[in-house]
Amino acid sequence: MARTPRPGTAVRGSRTGRPIMALLDLLGRRxxxxxxxxxxxxxxxxxxxxxxxxxxxxxxxxxxxxxxxxxxxxxxxxxxxxxxxxxxxxxxxxxxxxxxxxxxxxxxx
Amino acid sequence: MARTPRPGTAVRGSRTGRPIMALLDLLGRRxxxxxxxxxxxxxxxxxxxxxxxxxxxxxxxxxxxxxxxxxxxxxxxxxxxxxxxxxxxxxxxxxxxxxxxxxxxxxxx
DNA sequence: CGTGGTGCTACGTATTCCGTAGCACACAGC
DNA sequence: GCTGTGTGCTACGGAATACGTAGCACCACG
Missing domain, CATH: 1.10.10.10 (Winged helix-like DNA-binding domain superfamily/Winged helix DNA-binding domain)
Incomplete structure (x- = not known):
């Protein structure tokens, strides 16, 4: 199971840690x-x-x-x-x- | 491939056709x-x-x-x-x- | 002809999602 | 105690989706 995206850490598709990227990863889950x-x-x-x-x-x-x-x-x-x-x-x-x-x-x- | 959700039609998880449901289905795609x-x-x-x-x-x-x-x-x-x-x-x-x-x-x- | 750009597809694999069944626990009535 | 019903939650197999690599067809430039 994929890790829960957190602001400040790498998420799927981005390793910058920017909060918006974590949010986009989180909200993009079905x-x-x-x-x-x-x-x-x-x-x-x-x-x-x-x-x-x-x-x-x-x-x-x-x-x-x-x-x-x-x-x-x-x-x-x-x-x-x-x-x-x-x-x-x-x-x-x-x-x-x-x-x-x-x-x-x-x-x- | 899953059909593109459209307001006014049934989408995954809802058959009411309400626009918000189509939007939630659309935005919830990775x-x-x-x-x-x-x-x-x-x-x-x-x-x-x-x-x-x-x-x-x-x-x-x-x-x-x-x-x-x-x-x-x-x-x-x-x-x-x-x-x-x-x-x-x-x-x-x-x-x-x-x-x-x-x-x-x-x-x- | 060769080089590099464009949008886009094929195909095999990995991950995720789904559907059904059922567990363990708590509480109520008997 | 024994049912019945509610709670949150899990196992497991199969279906759908996403991924990664490679490469196609087309076009412009030289």
Whole structure:
């Protein structure tokens, strides 16, 4: 399994350690953005998260969750399940302008 | 090869046709965001783009470029090479807030 | 003809992802 | 204790995707 990309270290396709490169590597992994997106309105259990993502395989979900936890974007609260950390919520907020863009893309593309 | 995700149609993990789902599928493909990023300051030839992305294999680069062209984000101008379309530039602009976030992520994570 | 540039493809291998099944644990009701 | 149901999570085999190398066809320049 590929290592979780971290700013300051070499990632796939770049050895400069620049944070943007680590981010591009992280976000370019399948299901990762989708998982963050599905957590937008509150915590979800492992199984609820699976269902929300169209029943993706638990193998991949667990791999992505490990990467998200290692990156500090998601945390597991025993009571409520998986939730975005404050850092993860900031990422989501900065991603929101892309939702508007997607709407325009749908009308044009 | 997997179909290029389009808003209004079923994509991997969602059959609602919502634009955001198509976007999440598209952006979640390896190297795609990186390619858009490397085109941020002007057109690049196929080979220059390969080099900028850390010499990724031409197979994958060509696959991603086809997806980006099908999506209307990138166009090939015979004279200068591959360049972002206006739509692609809008996407890049809306992605820029994430660069700031990555810097903060580097300090915290 | 030779050299060097372009976009792009073939092919075999390595990695990643998927789908199904099922584990270990905790808690509730009986 | 014994079921039933929920939790997070893992094993394993097969499918899809990515990689790395080599090289093709084309075009311009000399």
């Amino acid at each position: 299901w990762l953005l989708r998982i963050v997106w599905e957590l937008r309105s509150g915590p979800l259990t492992f199984r609820a998260l699976r269902e929300a993502c169209g029943d993706l395989s638990p193998t991949v979900l667990n791999t992505r969750l490990k990467e998200l936890r290692d990156s500090g974007l998601v945390a597991l609260d025993g009571a409520e399940g998986y939730a975005l950390t404050p850092l993860g919520q900031e990422l989501l907020e900065r991603f929101l302008p892309l939702v508007d863009w997607a709407e325009r893309w749908a009308r044009r593309g | 190297w795609l965001l990186r390619i858009v990023w490397e085109l941020r300051s002007g057109p690049l030839t196929f080979r220059a783009l390969r080099e900028a992305c850390g010499d990724l294999s031409p197979t994958v680069l060509n696959t991603r470029l086809k997806e980006l062209r099908d999506s209307g984000l990138v166009a090939l101008d015979g004279a200068e090479g591959y360049a972002l379309t206006p739509l692609g530039q809008e996407l890049l602009e809306r992605f820029l807030p994430l660069v700031d976030w990555a810097e903060r992520w580097a300090r915290r994570g």
